[in-house]
Amino acid sequence: MEMDSIVDIYELLGIAAEAGEKEITKAYRVKALQYHPDKNRDNPDAARLFHDIKSAYDLLIDPKRRAEYDEKRRALIAKRHRQSVLSGQRKRMKSQLEEDERIAREVRSTEQAREQNIHKEADRFRREAQRQEERRDRKMRENIQRMNEEAMRAEASAGLDEVDDVDRSIRIRWDSGIASHDRRSLEKIFSAFGELEEVVLAPVAAHSRKRVSETESALLVFKSVASAHALMNTKHQGAQLDAFSRFWAAGKEPRAVQDILDATRSSSKDRMDMGSSNGNGNDDGASFQLPDADTIDLRTIPGIDMSFADFEALTLMRMRQQGSSNTDGSLTQ
Structure with a gap:
C-alpha cells in the first residue's frame, strides 16, 4: 500500500507509530475479522476496508517499506503542521485586519458624528449671532x-x-x-x-x-x-x-x-x-x-x-x- 495523503495506516489499524510486529499482527487480525466481507454483507465499504487493512499490514511487516512509509509520513505530518501554522497565522491576520477595520469604522463614525455636532453647533452660533446682529440693527434703527x-x-x-x-x-x-x-x-x-x-x-x-x-x-x-x-x-x-x-x-x-x-x-x-x-x-x-x-x-x-x-x-x-x-x-x- 502506497502512502495515502488522507488515510494514516497506523490510524487505520488503530495502533501507534512505534508498534512492534506482534502489535501490528494482533491489530490486523482484529480489524480483518471486524471488516471481513462475509460478516459485513450489508456494508458496501467492507470489502474496500478489508483490502486497505490487508495492504497496511503487508506494508508494516516489511521493514524496508515501513521505513519508507514512515519517512513519507513524517514529511506529510510536518507539511500539514506548517500548513496548519500558516493557516492559523492567516486566520489571526485576517481577524486582526477585520478588527482594525472595525475600529477604523468606529473611529470614522465617531469623527463624523463629532464633525456633524461641530457643524450643528457652529450653525447654531451663526444663527444666534445673526439674530443678535439683527436685534442690534433693529434697536439701532429705532434709536x-x-x-x-x-x-x-x-x-x-x-x-x-x-x-x-x-x-x-x-x-x-x-x-x-x-x-x-x-x-x-x-x-x-x-x-x-x-x-x-x-x-x-x-x-x-x-x-x-x-x-x-x-x-x-x-x-x-x-x-x-x-x-x-x-x-x-x-x-x-x-x-x-x-x-x-x-x-x-x-x-x-x-x-x-x-x-x-x-x-x-x-x-x-x-x-x-x-x-x-x-x-x-x-x-x-x-x-x-x-x-x-x-x-x-x-x-x-x-x-x-x-x-x-x-x-x-x-x-x-x-x-x-x-x-x-x-x-x-x-x-x-
Missing part, C-alpha cells in the same frame, strides 16, 4: 429714528429749519479694494441714520482705475443735521460701518448741533416738569442726548482737507435743486 424725530422737533423749535448744507454733510472714505460702492449702495447703508438729500460721489482718476486698491470718497448730505450727528456719534460699529472713515464735511461739528442740544435739553426738561406735575415719572424725553463734541480743526485730521472741490460739489447740488441746467456734480479727492 436713530427716535433721536432724529426728537432732533428735528428741536431743530424746528430752535428755528434751524434752514441749516446750511455743509453742516448736514458727512464726508466718508473707504478702500475700494475691500468693497465697491455706488450711490445706491451708499444710500442703502446710510439712510438708516436719516433721510438723505444727496449722495455726491468723488470721481476716480483714470490712473487710479488700474490699481487693485484705491481710497474712494463721497459726501452724504442729510436732510437733518441730527441725522448727520447720529452717523458721527453712533456706538454701533458693524462690519459695514467699520469699512468707512467718517468726517464732518466742514471739518468740525457744526454749531447747529449745539443749538439742537440746547433745545432738546430744554424740551426734555419741560416734559420732565410736566410729568412730575402729573405724577408721572416717565422720562422718555431725556433718553435723547446729543453728546458734546470737541471742535475739530480740519488741519489736524490726516489726509482730510475741506478744499474748494468739496464746496464746489455742494454748490453744484444747490444749482441742480434750483433748476440750473448744470447737472454734473463733482467731488475730487
Whole structure:
C-alpha cells in the first residue's frame, strides 16, 4: 500500500507509530475479522476496508517499506503542521485586519458624528449671532429714528429749519479694494441714520482705475443735521460701518448741533416738569442726548482737507435743486 495523503495506516489499524510486529499482527487480525466481507454483507465499504487493512499490514511487516512509509509520513505530518501554522497565522491576520477595520469604522463614525455636532453647533452660533446682529440693527434703527424725530422737533423749535448744507454733510472714505460702492449702495447703508438729500460721489482718476486698491470718497448730505450727528456719534460699529472713515464735511461739528442740544435739553426738561406735575415719572424725553463734541480743526485730521472741490460739489447740488441746467456734480479727492 502506497502512502495515502488522507488515510494514516497506523490510524487505520488503530495502533501507534512505534508498534512492534506482534502489535501490528494482533491489530490486523482484529480489524480483518471486524471488516471481513462475509460478516459485513450489508456494508458496501467492507470489502474496500478489508483490502486497505490487508495492504497496511503487508506494508508494516516489511521493514524496508515501513521505513519508507514512515519517512513519507513524517514529511506529510510536518507539511500539514506548517500548513496548519500558516493557516492559523492567516486566520489571526485576517481577524486582526477585520478588527482594525472595525475600529477604523468606529473611529470614522465617531469623527463624523463629532464633525456633524461641530457643524450643528457652529450653525447654531451663526444663527444666534445673526439674530443678535439683527436685534442690534433693529434697536439701532429705532434709536436713530427716535433721536432724529426728537432732533428735528428741536431743530424746528430752535428755528434751524434752514441749516446750511455743509453742516448736514458727512464726508466718508473707504478702500475700494475691500468693497465697491455706488450711490445706491451708499444710500442703502446710510439712510438708516436719516433721510438723505444727496449722495455726491468723488470721481476716480483714470490712473487710479488700474490699481487693485484705491481710497474712494463721497459726501452724504442729510436732510437733518441730527441725522448727520447720529452717523458721527453712533456706538454701533458693524462690519459695514467699520469699512468707512467718517468726517464732518466742514471739518468740525457744526454749531447747529449745539443749538439742537440746547433745545432738546430744554424740551426734555419741560416734559420732565410736566410729568412730575402729573405724577408721572416717565422720562422718555431725556433718553435723547446729543453728546458734546470737541471742535475739530480740519488741519489736524490726516489726509482730510475741506478744499474748494468739496464746496464746489455742494454748490453744484444747490444749482441742480434750483433748476440750473448744470447737472454734473463733482467731488475730487
